[in-house]
Amino acid sequence: METRKLKNKNMQGINQIIENIQNAQILLGDCLEKLKKIEDNSIQLIVTSPPYADQRSKTYGGINPDKYVDWFLPISEELQRVLKPDGTFILNIKEKVVEGERHTYILELILAMKKQGWLWTEEFIWHKKNCYPGKWPNRFRDSWERILQFNKTKKFAMYQEEVMVPMGNWAKSRLRNLSEIDKIRDNSKVGSGFGKNISNWIGRDLAYPSNVLHLATETSNKNHSATFPKELPSWFIKLFSQKGDIILDPFLGSGTTCIVALELERQSIGIELKEEYYNLALQNIQNFQNQQSKQLCLI
Numbered sequence: 001m002e003t004r005k006l007k008n009k010n011m012q013g014i015n016q017i018i019e020n021i022q023n024a025q026i027l028l029g030d031c032l033e034k035l036k037k038i039e040d041n042s043i044q045l046i047v048t049s050p051p052y053a054d055q056r057s058k059t060y061g062g063i064n065p066d067k068y069v070d071w072f073l074p075i076s077e078e079l080q081r082v083l084k085p086d087g088t089f090i091l092n093i094k095e096k097v098v099e100g101e102r103h104t105y106i107l108e109l110i111l112a113m114k115k116q117g118w119l120w121t122e123e124f125i126w127h128k129k130n131c132y133p134g135k136w137p138n139r140f141r142d143s144w145e146r147i148l149q150f151n152k153t154k155k156f157a158m159y160q161e162e163v164m165v166p167m168g169n170w171a172k173s174r175l176r177n178l179s180e181i182d183k184i185r186d187n188s189k190v191g192s193g194f195g196k197n198i199s200n201w202i203g204r205d206l207a208y209p210s211n212v213l214h215l216a217t218e219t220s221n222k223n224h225s226a227t228f229p230k231e232l233p234s235w236f237i238k239l240f241s242q243k244g245d246i247i248l249d250p251f252l253g254s255g256t257t258c259i260v261a262l263e264l265e266r267q268s269i270g271i272e273l274k275e276e277y278y279n280l281a282l283q284n285i286q287n288f289q290n291q292q293s294k295q296l297c298l299i
């Protein structure tokens with residue numbers, strides 16, 4: 001197996017960061033094959049962004065949208081095998097436009113994955129807040145992507161307190177004039193079993209976030225055309241895993257998921273098909289390691 005464990009040559013002392021770096025495994029090859037080397041039920045979280053069909057066929061190939069589901073299902077079967085029962089699979093993807101219409105391969109994929117046994121637990125929206133302006137004859141600029149959450153069971157690990165956000169100014173005015181209903185538990189009118197008591201939020205600084213992530217796209221990485229911003233894997237790693245857990249990205253690209261996993265003191269496994277990007281990911285992780293060791297030397 002072409003696995004390279006990253007070793008820190010410069011530092012001898014025992015510290016958390018070195019241990020984490022030694023825990024990163026980067027594999028070169030087709031993830032369908034490489035996933036077979038990973039143990040059953042061993043991964044806590046999968047965060048990945050596969051090719052969006054053949055949208056970037058010039059840089060790293062791709063799959064015809066009509067064949068996408070057949071291509072992806074054997075991979076998702078392997079992902080299901082390696083994921084822990086309480087683990088989560090986060091899939092960042094967006095359907096492309098084909099002959100003036102949005103293709104339906106993602107909708108078809110969701111249905112097929114449900115048949116495969118996955119629970120489609122949630123859909124987050126990544127709002128790309130720095131999306132550049134443009135003019136198209138039949139649509140507006142595309143400034144969001146899907147982030148699909150799949151699970152094996154309903155009882156998955158989730159650490160909501162890790163991603164809380166400031167309450168914001170709305171709270172000052174909204175919580176100042178509470179109605180009588182706001183002061184008691186107001187059960188959902190649609191019978192969902194959920195309810196809210198707005199007065200519970202008085203005096204609090206932090207609230208739970210929504211399922212819309214407002215993140216700028218990554219523009220500084222010139223060596224890979226489709227890197228996601230570090231905040232994206234970071235948010236999901238904090239939400240769905242704990243220190244020491246194993247995070248997997250089967251379509252690693254430039255290594256973003258592994259770097260963030262290391263920063264957050266998780267172990268990580270990344271798989272990349274193209275040697276050029278595999279080397280780039282190794283280099284990026286090595287650079288991260290060097291930065292960390294420099295910072296430690298300064299302490």
Ligand SMILES: C[S@@+](CC[C@H](N)C(=O)[O-])C[C@H]1O[C@@H](n2cnc3c(N)ncnc32)[C@H](O)[C@@H]1O
Nearest residue numbers: 030031049060226227228251253254256272273
């Ligand atoms: C959208 S990019 C991922 C970018 C990544 N999130 C980042 O931040 O750099 C998808 C990557 O999957 C790789 N890839 C495509 N097919 C693959 C396969 N069968 N197995 C592993 N990697 C694959 C491509 O070479 C590409 O680098």
